Amino acid sequence: MKPEDKPLLPEGREIQSAYMRIGSLINQTPVMTSATIDEQTGATVFFKCENFQKGGAFKYRGATNAILKLGKEELVRGVCTHSSGNHAQALALAAKKNGTKAYIVMPENAPLVKVNAVRDYGGQITFCEPTLQAREATLEKLRQETGATFIHPYNNLDVIEGQATCFYEILGQLSFFPDYVIAPVGGGGLLSGTLLTALEFSPSTKVIAAEPLNANDAWQSFKQKRFVPSVQPNTIADGLKTSLGSYTWPVIRDHLHDIFTVSEEKIVETMFFVWERMKIVIEPSAAVALAVVLENRKIFEDKKIAVIFSGGNTDLKNLPW
Amino acid sequence: MKPEDKPLLPEGREIQSAYMRIGSLINQTPVMTSATIDEQTGATVFFKCENFQKGGAFKYRGATNAILKLGKEELVRGVCTHSSGNHAQALALAAKKNGTKAYIVMPENAPLVKVNAVRDYGGQITFCEPTLQAREATLEKLRQETGATFIHPYNNLDVIEGQATCFYEILGQLSFFPDYVIAPVGGGGLLSGTLLTALEFSPSTKVIAAEPLNANDAWQSFKQKRFVPSVQPNTIADGLKTSLGSYTWPVIRDHLHDIFTVSEEKIVETMFFVWERMKIVIEPSAAVALAVVLENRKIFEDKKIAVIFSGGNTDLKNLPW
Numbered sequence: 001m002k003p004e005d006k007p008l009l010p011e012g013r014e015i016q017s018a019y020m021r022i023g024s025l026i027n028q029t030p031v032m033t034s035a036t037i038d039e040q041t042g043a044t045v046f047f048k049c050e051n052f053q054k055g056g057a058f059k060y061r062g063a064t065n066a067i068l069k070l071g072k073e074e075l076v077r078g079v080c081t082h083s084s085g086n087h088a089q090a091l092a093l094a095a096k097k098n099g100t101k102a103y104i105v106m107p108e109n110a111p112l113v114k115v116n117a118v119r120d121y122g123g124q125i126t127f128c129e130p131t132l133q134a135r136e137a138t139l140e141k142l143r144q145e146t147g148a149t150f151i152h153p154y155n156n157l158d159v160i161e162g163q164a165t166c167f168y169e170i171l172g173q174l175s176f177f178p179d180y181v182i183a184p185v186g187g188g189g190l191l192s193g194t195l196l197t198a199l200e201f202s203p204s205t206k207v208i209a210a211e212p213l214n215a216n217d218a219w220q221s222f223k224q225k226r227f228v229p230s231v232q233p234n235t236i237a238d239g240l241k242t243s244l245g246s247y248t249w250p251v252i253r254d255h256l257h258d259i260f261t262v263s264e265e266k267i268v269e270t271m272f273f274v275w276e277r278m279k280i281v282i283e284p285s286a287a288v289a290l291a292v293v294l295e296n297r298k299i300f301e302d303k304k305i306a307v308i309f310s311g312g313n314t315d316l317k318n319l320p321w
Numbered sequence: 322m323k324p325e326d327k328p329l330l331p332e333g334r335e336i337q338s339a340y341m342r343i344g345s346l347i348n349q350t351p352v353m354t355s356a357t358i359d360e361q362t363g364a365t366v367f368f369k370c371e372n373f374q375k376g377g378a379f380k381y382r383g384a385t386n387a388i389l390k391l392g393k394e395e396l397v398r399g400v401c402t403h404s405s406g407n408h409a410q411a412l413a414l415a416a417k418k419n420g421t422k423a424y425i426v427m428p429e430n431a432p433l434v435k436v437n438a439v440r441d442y443g444g445q446i447t448f449c450e451p452t453l454q455a456r457e458a459t460l461e462k463l464r465q466e467t468g469a470t471f472i473h474p475y476n477n478l479d480v481i482e483g484q485a486t487c488f489y490e491i492l493g494q495l496s497f498f499p500d501y502v503i504a505p506v507g508g509g510g511l512l513s514g515t516l517l518t519a520l521e522f523s524p525s526t527k528v529i530a531a532e533p534l535n536a537n538d539a540w541q542s543f544k545q546k547r548f549v550p551s552v553q554p555n556t557i558a559d560g561l562k563t564s565l566g567s568y569t570w571p572v573i574r575d576h577l578h579d580i581f582t583v584s585e586e587k588i589v590e591t592m593f594f595v596w597e598r599m600k601i602v603i604e605p606s607a608a609v610a611l612a613v614v615l616e617n618r619k620i621f622e623d624k625k626i627a628v629i630f631s632g633g634n635t636d637l638k639n640l641p642w
Contacts, residue, residue, distance in 0.1 A: 030351060280602060
């Protein structure tokens with residue numbers, strides 16, 4: 001993978017414009033606190049509840065922004081992507097809400113609950129064999145047949161710009177600059193967006209990435225200062241399995257303050273703890289960010305921390321406890 | 322059961338005072354909305370999220386108010402109650418937070434998750450045989466030994482006054498008077514409190530009660546205009562099994578607009594729907610209120626409705642789906 005040139009990346013005014021563009025179409029999700037968690041961590045933690053975002057995850061920001069930036073003719077032809085996760089749902093819903101079509105390539109073995117969610121949101125699904133080659137070939141064929149615009153789940157500047165609005169919104173909701181903001185990292189769309197927003201609007205905030213130990217490619221990449229791909233990751237945090245992208249990796253490499261990994265056991269334990277005590281449904285990927293705070297008390301003690309709960313899409317009939 | 326005289330009941334200024342008394346000690350829980358649910362119901366629904374209340378349910382309001390109204394000597398001796406549900410947790414936590422002790426009588430067969438919750442909040446548990454006689458005898462013995470003040474789960478004026486602050490708070494959060502407010506009914510503490518607040522502060526709002534069909538003693542009482550006790554109810558909504566009380570029943574009889582019942586199947590379906598789409602954890606008793614809206618579309622269509630999500634305490638390892 002060859003990192004892309006930096007000058008293309010969205011700057012402050014573009015992030016502001018993106019927020020004005022999508023602001024009335026997304027949910028301004030609440031920032032929640034928990035006295036119990038503040039006691040346990042010794043920190044003051046502000047949870048950005050993107051599990052309450054439309055489509056159940058922050059992905060709706062990037063998908064909406066990408067669709068709104070299409071030209072008239074592109075809008076007529078629709079959008080397409082390959083994903084079995086939150087991006088597929090977000091793109092399908094954003095397409096429906098903005099009067100266009102979404103063609104989604106999904107592997108045959110995708111969980112029924114995810115297939116149904118995409119279908120409920122009006123996405124048109126094409127199934128393929130569960131290999132990267134089949135997925136890419138199917139998408140390319142679909143793209144040629146329909147003329148739809150491919151919206152990559154994270155390695156797309158409009159998507160990154162959309163995800164950048166999450167931390168931008170947090171800053172508007174808090175009355176101060178937090179000491180830390182912690183985002184989970186999979187492909188790096190949310191993380192690079194958060195970094196770009198921090199650089200421009202809250203340079204004193206240290207951006208921390210949170211990753212499953214069992215999918216620690218971003219950790220390896222950051223520590224070795226060279227891109228390491230994700231190879232057969234095995235984690236319950238299914239949103240965090242992907243490799244970094246050519247746009248996201250350089251931003252992370254150059255601006256991230258630090259990255260921490262957490263075990264599968266700790267992810268499930270943290271997810272359970274949040275459901276039980278905060279009474280909100282978060283997915284494993286979201287739990288990863290809080291798990292980092294819980295496991296590194298000395299670093300975060302007495303600090304003001306924004307933790308991004310990235311999403312809440314889980315199979316309620318198949319819980320990990 | 323002999324209904325109590327009305328003049329004792331809290332009036333507007335007492336409800337206001339109660340809210341000022343407990344306001345800084347409770348969570349001002351958010352009012353949430355859901356575009357999906359508004360579409361499905363044709364109404365505009367505002368969910369009061371008492372599942373985010375301290376202790377996980379509205380019960381913390383009444384428990385806190387009752388404790389704050391104790392005299393100095395009573396505070397030294399502590400409070401006691403018999404409950405295996407949310408009132409026990411609320412009273413234990415409110416006692417701890419306000420520097421007193423809570424003695425809780427629980428049946429030997431109470432679910433471990435509830436026993437642990439009371440214990441975590443610092444409650445001192447005395448077990449008894451799972452009969453009403455044993456429960457009352459054990460409580461009476463405990464009361465005599467400790468001198469603790471008995472705080473009834475719902476048939477207590479200070480408790481009712483505390484629960485009345487829930488709808489009072491809703492009115493402050495909304496910028497209008499809702500057409501309806503819907504509260505689940507078990508012993509009637511929340512419902513009678515809601516009625517008293519509506520009478521004083523929002524007389525145009527119709528108060529609706531929601532009850533499981535399998536525990537429809539309040540429905541029977543209201544329809545027959547005479548008190549009918551709850552006999553061996555069998556419902557998943559375990560907070561709604563109790564009979565009305567001598568303070569709560571007359572308020573309900575005289576002021577309730579209407580009451581609806583829902584099936585067990587619909588309760589579970591609604592609970593699942595809320596978890597999946599709103600991404601919040603509510604308990605079966607809370608789902609009952611929304612189920613009434615979903616099942617009576619013609620009545621609630623085009624109306625503005627406040628639905629009280631009464632609590633979120635469930636055994637996450639033993640879900641009903």
